[in-house]
Amino acid sequence: xxxxxxxxxxxxxxxxxxxxxxxxxxxxxxxxxxxxxxxxxxxxxxxxxxxxxxxxxxxxxxxxxxxxxxxxxxxxxxxxxxxxxxxxxxxxxxxxxxxxxxxxxxxxxxxxxxxxxxxxxxxxxxxxxxxxxxxxxxxxxxxxxxxxxxxxxxxxxxxxxxxxxxxxxxxxxxxxxxxxxxxxxxxxxxxxxxxxxxxxxxxxxxxxxxxxxxxxxxxxxxxxxxxxxxxxxxxxxxxxxxxx
Numbered sequence: 001x002x003x004x005x006x007x008x009x010x011x012x013x014x015x016x017x018x019x020x021x022x023x024x025x026x027x028x029x030x031x032x033x034x035x036x037x038x039x040x041x042x043x044x045x046x047x048x049x050x051x052x053x054x055x056x057x058x059x060x061x062x063x064x065x066x067x068x069x070x071x072x073x074x075x076x077x078x079x080x081x082x083x084x085x086x087x088x089x090x091x092x093x094x095x096x097x098x099x100x101x102x103x104x105x106x107x108x109x110x111x112x113x114x115x116x117x118x119x120x121x122x123x124x125x126x127x128x129x130x131x132x133x134x135x136x137x138x139x140x141x142x143x144x145x146x147x148x149x150x151x152x153x154x155x156x157x158x159x160x161x162x163x164x165x166x167x168x169x170x171x172x173x174x175x176x177x178x179x180x181x182x183x184x185x186x187x188x189x190x191x192x193x194x195x196x197x198x199x200x201x202x203x204x205x206x207x208x209x210x211x212x213x214x215x216x217x218x219x220x221x222x223x224x225x226x227x228x229x230x231x232x233x234x235x236x237x238x239x240x241x242x243x244x
Contacts, residue, residue, distance in 0.1 A: 003064040005074055008032065011120055012057045013099045017043065025053055025073065026103070027061065030113040034106050037063060037071035052076035056085050056095055056123055069108075084127045091126045097240040098122055098139055104234060105147060114146050118206045125209035133219050134212050140226040141198055142206045149233045151176025151225075153199045158182040168192055172228035188228075194221040 013026040013034075023042040027035045042049045052059045058080040066072035085095050102119055106112060122139045126132070144150055155162045157175030159182050169178045169187030177195060178187050197218045214222070 003072075005062050005064055007060060007062050009079075010035075010059055010061045011116065011123075012053060012055055012059060013103060014055050015039075015042075015053050023053060024070070027071075028102065028106075028116055028119065029061075029111075030116040031111055033110040033112060034103065034108045035071055036069065036108075037061070037073040038066055039073040042073075048075040049073075050076075050078060051081055052078040054081060054086075055099070056082040058082070058120065082123055082127045084129075085123065090132060093240070093244045094132055094136060095123055095126055097136075097238065097244045100238050100240045101140075101143060101230075104236065104238065105143070112146070114206055115143065118142055118146065121207040121209055130209055133223075134214055135209055137198075137214065137219060137222050137226065138201060138209055138212065140230065141201060141222070144226070144229050144233065145202055146206065147233075149229060150202075151229055153177055153195050156182055163192055163195070165192070168195060170195075170225050170228070172225070172232045188224060190221050190225060191217055194218045194225075198222055198225070 008029050008031055010027040010029045013028055015023045015025045018024050021041045021043045023039045025037045025039055027037060029035060039049055039053060042053055057078060060077035060079065062074040063071040064074060085091050098119060102115060106115065118139065122135060125135050151157065151172055152175050155177065156179040157177055159179060161179050167180055168190050169180065169183035170176060170190045171178055171187035194217060197214060201212065
């Protein structure tokens with residue numbers, strides 16, 4: 001007896017051609033986390049799948065439990081193809097980078113609704129022409145925050161001193177921000193304004209990308225901070241970084 005057909009909404013991350021007509025599709029869902037599905041005859045059946053298998057598409061997935069860990073994909077409803085991402089090379093590169101970050105940092109099958117919402121909101125912002133540098137900084141910061149990797153920001157990670165009007169250093173390996181005494185010449189110099197700006201962005205919903213305006217210093221210093229944090233937590237270098 002065939003397993004019952006189930007349904008959920010999903011974000012298509014990527015697909016891989018298999019055999020002569022099939023595809024293996026990587027999906028992110030709120031309820032089931034990262035999943036892979038087998039789309040039989042996907043390259044021939046326009047009725048069942050059509051353009052719904054393209055990366056970054058928002059879809060409704062009809063699926064059955066398959067053999068092993070692969071879902072058996074029955075058909076898909078296309079809600080939003082986000083086709084604008086595929087007409088701008090820089091936005092395509094940034095979207096690919098965000099997708100790979102999530103794939104590498106999430107365990108397969110681990111549900112995380114907030115990260116699903118974060119990635120969807122990020123892709124929507126890019127599709128609508130939002131500022132790329134702002135989007136990247138907000139996405140990286142919120143992703144590490146939601147995964148529990150957020151470094152100390154407004155106080156020293158070692159002596160716990162709350163910063164006043166003073167120079168600050170940052171070292172992700174040592175937990176984040178450092179006062180000058182604890183830093184002892186280590187870490188990178190970061191403006192207190194940058195740290196304050198990043199901390200304030202965590203006080204609003206992870207789905208909000210509009211309404212932020214960062215100065216050049218915050219974008220540059222914040223980018224270096226998050227690059228350090230990701231270097232610590234990522235299990236391997238990202239292929240998409242070269243493309244980006």
